[in-house]
Amino acid sequence: MVGNTVADFFVETERFPLGSGSEFGPLSLAVAQGAARLDVGGNAGRTAALLAELGARARLYTRLGSDLWGDWLRSELRRREVDVVGAGGGETSTNFVATDAAGKRASFFFPGRADYGVPEVGAGTSFVVVAACPFPDLTQLASWLPRLGAGVPALVDPGPGILGRPGLAELARLAAPQTYLSVNSSELAELTGEGDVAGGLRQARAIGFRNVVVKLGSRGALVSSGTGASLLPGEPLAERARSTVGAGDAFNAGLVFGLANGFDLCTSAALGNRVARRRLSGGRVGPNGAAELLSHLDDDVNKAQEV
Numbered sequence: 001m002v003g004n005t006v007a008d009f010f011v012e013t014e015r016f017p018l019g020s021g022s023e024f025g026p027l028s029l030a031v032a033q034g035a036a037r038l039d040v041g042g043n044a045g046r047t048a049a050l051l052a053e054l055g056a057r058a059r060l061y062t063r064l065g066s067d068l069w070g071d072w073l074r075s076e077l078r079r080r081e082v083d084v085v086g087a088g089g090g091e092t093s094t095n096f097v098a099t100d101a102a103g104k105r106a107s108f109f110f111p112g113r114a115d116y117g118v119p120e121v122g123a124g125t126s127f128v129v130v131a132a133c134p135f136p137d138l139t140q141l142a143s144w145l146p147r148l149g150a151g152v153p154a155l156v157d158p159g160p161g162i163l164g165r166p167g168l169a170e171l172a173r174l175a176a177p178q179t180y181l182s183v184n185s186s187e188l189a190e191l192t193g194e195g196d197v198a199g200g201l202r203q204a205r206a207i208g209f210r211n212v213v214v215k216l217g218s219r220g221a222l223v224s225s226g227t228g229a230s231l232l233p234g235e236p237l238a239e240r241a242r243s244t245v246g247a248g249d250a251f252n253a254g255l256v257f258g259l260a261n262g263f264d265l266c267t268s269a270a271l272g273n274r275v276a277r278r279r280l281s282g283g284r285v286g287p288n289g290a291a292e293l294l295s296h297l298d299d300d301v302n303k304a305q306e307v
Helices: 043-054 068-079 138-148 168-174 185-192 197-206 247-260 265-280 288-294 297-301
Strands: 006-012 037-041 058-064 082-088 094-099 105-110 128-131 154-157 179-184 211-215 221-225 228-232
Touching: 006 068, 037 043, 037 068, 043 058, 043 068, 043 082, 043 128, 043 247, 043 265, 043 288, 058 068, 068 082, 128 247, 138 168, 154 168, 154 247, 168 185, 179 185, 179 247, 185 197, 185 211, 197 211, 197 221, 211 247, 211 265, 221 265, 228 265, 247 265, 265 288, 265 297
Parallel strands: 006 094, 058 082, 128 154, 154 179, 179 211
Antiparallel strands: 006 037, 094 105, 211 221, 221 228
């Protein structure tokens, strides 16, 4: 796993303040609905943590600062049995997310440096994941290409279109028969300039990505391997999620766990839907929940619709 790790803070409030007036006045104070929550975040950090919960051996190449949040993330990731490798120093990436009663969200993101180290693909490596915001620069990508093309399957998640994310033509350098491109529908539209998912899929295939997964939120996921595409519908949540931050990373964790264990793409995506839903509902992914998540996946696959 190669990418960013972030200390994520979450707070819910009935309303956002206007930001004027005295410090504790009605125009500047928003009373939170509960204590702020802290969790392992980041495109790679959260995915690695959830993979470890599912029972996979996860090695994380990332950057953690030499500060309180870096110390906490190191401790928490080791507690979850994630093998952390990478650079240190400076300030840790942080993200503070505030959500109001209407579901509107404000995020305050400090990205830090895109200094994640170079993965070592050894004999025991079954899968490589590159997911980060900010995404590694092209020099680093070029240094990884020989390793990613050595027969080990890889998932690439370029993340949102901010902080100098590579374009589709640049990401094409990572395209290979054993590479999986994982994006949400907004990211696919940004990368390809296509307003519809079908057009975006055609462009991704045209530059060499044979295996593409498009995350559609509550609608599930669209998977394409070759020329066809199938929609794996998602199950609705019983209650509205307190925050949807990290849902895509949770999906990636289920997807990679399935692929690394020999599941086909549709079955792996069905597991991704389940892990994302469990994460959004506030339940633990593992260890006891892993068996439930893995049971009867064929029932979900049977709901797939060709599109």
